[in-house]
Amino acid sequence: MVKYQDTALNDIFSALADPTRRALLARLEGEDALSISALAQPFEVSLPAVMKHLNVLSDAGLITREKTGRTVSVRLQAEPMAHAMQWLSRYEHFWAERLDRLAAFVEAAPDTDFGPETANSAKSPKRPKPTAKKAP
Structure with missing residues (x-):
């Protein structure tokens, strides 16, 4: 078996x-830099929890930190995401082709209801409700 390891891609x-780390990155997207306290302010997690999230983002190369006096500023470092986008784009044509075929199949299908009721009724037939037994 071939094992493909790309540690940087795995980290990204x-x-x-x-979702919290994605939200932190989204906050940084529109800003040049934010202090850690300003960045953490809207989140309902503790500052140590935010620091752990920032460590993961930093280890993946997605943010940089700069200390000026007592204030640590955080900046978005978007270049590593380009590596992930390159990897995803290799598979884009694969999924686009399959989704196009699925759309053609659905459009060509006769008017059939593919809703949840139809799917559930095909899987499990209706059973009679159990009746309560009276105690002797």
């Missing part, structure tokens, strides 16, 4: 897997 996708 791992960092982007968490």
